[in-house]
Amino acid sequence: MYRTLQNLAQEYGPIFSLRFGCRLVVVVSSSSAVEECFTKNDVILANRPKFLAGKHIAYNNTTIAQSSYGDHWRNLRRIVAIEIFSTARLNKSLTIRKDEIKRLITKLSQRSLQDFAKVELKSLFKELTFNITVRMIAGKRYYGEDVSDEEEARRFRELMVEVVSYIGASNPGDFLPILNWIDGGRFEKKLKSFGKRTDEFAQRLIDEHRSKKNNLESMNTMIDHLLSSQESEPDYHTDETIKGLVLNLLFAGTDTSAVTLEWVMSNLLNHPNTLRKARDEIDNQVGQECLLDELHLSTLPYLQKIIVETLRLYPAAPLLLPHVSSDNCSIGGYDLPRDTMVLVNAWAIHRDPSLWDDPLSFKPERFDNGEGDGDGFKLIPFGLGRRACPGQV
């Protein structure tokens, strides 16, 4: 569905709207209109649509990515900022990230020990991002070797494959409700069953952490911290809030990061000059004895530019996440009624020839001349404003 809208946006210019039954959808593909979305109308557009999937797999649209703008959402953002992305937590979880990266590098070096070897990186990057996230949240590994519990890991992996068919705009009935009726409720039935299974899975994780509360090994995960907060604020940190956060962070943070890593590797392989410069930078900054302890992105500016250029050309969420207007507003001279769905076409803005020099070429060096500076509305892979990605640290 989103791909169709994205293709249509290419044909129909900076702003175009479509009406699906009672739902008005506006796709914004111009930087100046995006500026209006995230400055003048940032609060008005800070709501999310209520999709059927949100009802059944996001606790009736109350999780961080699905909930309406307001006190509950603000609280969830605060929890994520403190429990996952605060400097203290990021420092504490550094050992997890280093360990998982070491495992990946070891695996790659073992495979190429004898001779040049072909490696399928996509699944390895997925394992990396899932293992890092699940370890930070629940202290478990579900992919590769040293899996905590094989049967539990298998169930988790299956759920993560299945979820792809439910999230995003996968249900045309969310746009034309009559289609839900024609479908005879089959999609909703599947959603209910999936929601029940994910809920049971997340509940088991919570119960397990609750019963092992004094086991020091599991004291440092996000679930443990949230369970401690539950003691002081039981009405707010309910099991449902915790389950919603766990599932939302897994859905939102793993695939996006893995896909970006895959594009970075693809760009490096297709641009030997860039690869050589990146390798030189690592050799100079870190040396041949790659000590992960000393490896930090802030000391590798060229590598940073490679990642940013990759996110420009291949944003993991080309239309961001859908926003919904909570009041009447205007964008680019058009009046939008309340309850309009607004899709921001980051993909088109990142490739707009009026904003970027030679937009389709992969050139990390463009950022040497400050090409991405100045207009903060032309590079938006993580969105902007209140609903921007909390993972952009």
Ligand code: HEM
């Ligand atoms: C390369 C990696 C990533 C990209 C490109 C990305 C991109 C995005 C985008 C475009 C949005 C929607 C912004 C909007 O609505 O305007 C978003 C939202 C979100 N992201 Fe990310 N993301 C990434 C990684 C992560 C990670 C690692 C996490 C957490 C572990 C995360 C958690 C979230 C959450 C919870 C939201 C919903 C925020 C809200 O609605 O208030 N993301 N992300």
